Amino acid sequence: MAGSNLSAAAPFLSPVRTALALLILLPAPAPREEAPSIRSLKFLARHQRADGSWGAPPPDCRCRFRDVVRTPVDLTPLDEARGLFQAVQEDLSDDDPGIRERARKQLISLGASVIPLLQEAAGAAEPELRWRCRDILATLWRTDAVSRDLFEQGREKEPDLDLALNTTGLILICFMNCGYSQLSRDEYGDAPVDNTRAFKFGEVVKKGLKWLLQQQRDDGSFTAGSSQSNALATLALSEAYGMTAASSLKEPAGQAVAFLKASKPADAATAVWRGLALRSAALGDLIPEKELRPRVEQVADASLPLSPGARLLFSSLARRKAPELVERFLDSDADLLSPEEKLIATYAIDATWSSVTPERKAWDATAKAMLIDSQNDGPGCGRGSWLQGSTSFESRLRSTACSHLMLLQAYNYKYTLIDARR
Numbered sequence: 001m002a003g004s005n006l007s008a009a010a011p012f013l014s015p016v017r018t019a020l021a022l023l024i025l026l027p028a029p030a031p032r033e034e035a036p037s038i039r040s041l042k043f044l045a046r047h048q049r050a051d052g053s054w055g056a057p058p059p060d061c062r063c064r065f066r067d068v069v070r071t072p073v074d075l076t077p078l079d080e081a082r083g084l085f086q087a088v089q090e091d092l093s094d095d096d097p098g099i100r101e102r103a104r105k106q107l108i109s110l111g112a113s114v115i116p117l118l119q120e121a122a123g124a125a126e127p128e129l130r131w132r133c134r135d136i137l138a139t140l141w142r143t144d145a146v147s148r149d150l151f152e153q154g155r156e157k158e159p160d161l162d163l164a165l166n167t168t169g170l171i172l173i174c175f176m177n178c179g180y181s182q183l184s185r186d187e188y189g190d191a192p193v194d195n196t197r198a199f200k201f202g203e204v205v206k207k208g209l210k211w212l213l214q215q216q217r218d219d220g221s222f223t224a225g226s227s228q229s230n231a232l233a234t235l236a237l238s239e240a241y242g243m244t245a246a247s248s249l250k251e252p253a254g255q256a257v258a259f260l261k262a263s264k265p266a267d268a269a270t271a272v273w274r275g276l277a278l279r280s281a282a283l284g285d286l287i288p289e290k291e292l293r294p295r296v297e298q299v300a301d302a303s304l305p306l307s308p309g310a311r312l313l314f315s316s317l318a319r320r321k322a323p324e325l326v327e328r329f330l331d332s333d334a335d336l337l338s339p340e341e342k343l344i345a346t347y348a349i350d351a352t353w354s355s356v357t358p359e360r361k362a363w364d365a366t367a368k369a370m371l372i373d374s375q376n377d378g379p380g381c382g383r384g385s386w387l388q389g390s391t392s393f394e395s396r397l398r399s400t401a402c403s404h405l406m407l408l409q410a411y412n413y414k415y416t417l418i419d420a421r422r
């Protein structure tokens with residue numbers, strides 16, 4: 001009996017052994033490919049400032065990203081430079097290339113002293129003049145040592161508080177929406193950018209939250225300025241509390257939410273972030289659920305200057321389907337929309353079509369392909385970022401944060417950030 005049992009078992013065992021033998025013979029599997037969402041989180045971690053915030057590039061940033069127009073340069077132009085600039089400004093857009101080139105050379109010969117004047121003119125209405133000024137500024141950055149030093153100093157200047165709050169709030173949401181909180185222990189090496197460096201995402205979130213808490217004011221708000229910055233900072237804090245129930249966050253998050261609840265949004269984007277923050281607060285038991293829906297509808301009915309994406313989102317939240325808006329949005333030129341507007345539209349799409357509908361599947365596939373295709377996957381400091389329409393380092397950070405959140409939506413990856421459908 002024992003013998004027949006063995007022989008019956010033999011054919012069953014042998015394929016397993018064969019497979020094991022094959023496994024031994026096969027080369028070791030390649031390291032798991034880096035997910036696009038991890039790649040973008042590493043870019044964001046790489047650009048966190050020492051104080052925990054995000055804004056201007058940190059000193060060790062090697063991104064070759066030059067914002068020649070908006071980098072502040074600490075310099076007052078001399079009268080001589082002003083005089084010459086006024087004299088040749090019109091020649092810059094002359095039809096005669098010889099005249100244009102002469103004006104260009106004269107301005108370059110002035111060196112750094114002409115930078116503020118060029119920067120001002122680069123915001124002019126006339127496209128030709130704008131382009132010429134930008135070109136001269138870029139040439140100065142490349143070729144003139146004094147100009148380059150001034151630009152580098154300006155690049156590391158602290159951004160204003162509203163912008164830093166806005167960007168830091170948004171980036172913390174990027175980490176938390178991927179499931180990383182201040183308690184996470186995951187560690188990711190920074191190869192191929194820097195083989196000796198590794199990021200602990202939990203530490204990144206912890207430092208960012210600490211900086212946010214340092215900015216919080218007695219009334220629970222973070223700034224007397226931008227209401228959008230307030231909404232984003234509150235959302236980040238509420239999510240951190242919702243994910244971890246950390247007792248040290250309960251009171252600050254509660255105060256921030258109370259301030260936000262009492263405030264009125266001034267524009268569509270703020271209304272969206274405020275709505276998300278209050279939803280997050282309800283999910284984290286910071287406010288009762290029943291206080292929520294009337295407020296969302298109130299926002300939807302308010303006569304805010306709504307962008308297509310925001311209008312679509314509010315229509316959906318108020319259970320008023322708006323297929324014509326979806327169509328109008330899809331018809332609009334995506335390049336004309338800011339990364340924020342695209343992200344809001346993505347939340348709107350999520351609220352309109354469940355993930356199993358053909359419309360949603362088509363949208364997700366298009367978004368995924370577009371986002372993965374346009375992400376920087378080179379070995380440099382900008383690895384993991386998205387540029388899309390960026391005109392400054394800060395806007396590159398924001399573009400990356402928004403694209404990252406859009407990617408998570410396209411993968412239907414949800415952690416605790418509010419699900420608009422609920």
Ligand SMILES: [Zn+2]
Nearest residue numbers: 061062063381
């Ligand atoms: Zn960099």
